[in-house]
Amino acid sequence: MDRLHGMKVFEKVADCGSFTAAAEACGMTPQNIAKIIAALEKDIGAQLLNRSTRRQNLTEIGEMYLERARVILADVEETDALVSHFTGEVKGTLRVSVANTFAIYQLSHKLPGWLKENPGIRLDMTVTNREVNLIEEGFDVAVTDEEPPDSSLIRHRISELPIILAASPAYIEANGMPASPEDLSHHTLLVRQDQTSWTFKGPDRSLITIPTSAKYLANNCLISCEMAIGGLGITKQPLFRLRPHIERGELIQVLPDYPIPSKTLSAVYPQRRLMTLKVKKFLDFLDQEFGHGQLM
Incomplete structure (x- = not known):
């Protein structure tokens, strides 16, 4: 069998915890995954996985083999990267996780042109707001x-993301314009399920935090934006997402004198002795297109 391929499949099974999850990640069937693992075990003469449950747990030998296999696979990847740096040829699968709002309203407009310039790249992009484990899930980069929860990851800052509040003219006419963050307790807020409070900077630069008690909860920026345009309440989103609606008069910025601390858009990736060319090219692309201080 192809021992290197077997190691890659074994690493994926160990990271995903089951043949089914590994098969989905590799674009294979669980039966093929099982056959590859069985062939690898036959070649090395040892059992790597326990199969008594739905999850495939590592044996003691499997844990030792996985540790060495990771080193070997990382060395192979970095060797390929070294060749790519000399040849200048960008190729291979680029697995990227990207935050929803940025992916849909910013990255999607620029990405086709970059992919046409780099035809050797096979893109595997996951659009999600959940916290991904880059190592276990096999992502090259997360935007x-x-x-980043893991201090061993490298954080490449791209730009600042100003955050604002906005509501429709009809909502403001019916409910009045808040004069301070404390006034928001008398208004309808459109809030994500994980948002229990909103924080603002006061005129003296001190932080003001208010609890959010929402009638409408939605974890999707498009839904919250449309609800705000429809006059249902006040939404909190990145400026780049709401600015077109403000320019068209569909929304009005709320509490502009109490700025919300901005977020930082970053590309996060695992530590490598030598960055692969596909990752470097992707980071350069992000800097060129979105690295302008603030994403407005």
Whole structure:
């Protein structure tokens, strides 16, 4: 069998925890995954996985083999990267996780042109706001506005993301314009399920945090924006998402004198001794298209 391919499949099974999840990640069937693992075990003469449950747990030998296999696969990847740096040829699968709002309203407009310039790239992009585990899930890069939970990851800052509040003219006419963050307790807020409070900067630059008690909860920026345009309440979103609606008069900025602390859009990726050319090219693309200080 192809021992290197077997190691890659074994690493994926170990990271995903089951043949089914690994098969989905690799674009294979669970039966093929099982056959590859069985062939690998036969070649090395040892059992790597326990199969007594739905999840495939590592044996003691499997844990030791996985540790060495990761080193070997990383060395192979970095060797390929070294060749790519000399040849200048960008190729291979680029697995990227991208935050929803940025992916849909910014990246999607620029990405086709970059992919046409780099025909050797096979893109595998996941659009999600959930926190992904780059190592276990096999992502090369995550583009996010959240702080990376793992300090061993490298954070490449791209731009600042100003955040604002906005509501429709009809809503403001019916309910009045809030004069301070404290006034929001008398208004209808359109809030994500994970938002229990909103924070503002006061005139003296001190932070003001208010609890959010929402009648309408939605974890999708498009839904919240349309609800705000429809006069249902006040939404909190990146400026680049709401600006077109403000320019068309569909929304009005709320509490402009109490700015919300901005977020930082970053590309996060695992530590490597030598960055692969596909990752470097992608980071250069993000800097060129979106690295202008603030994403407006």
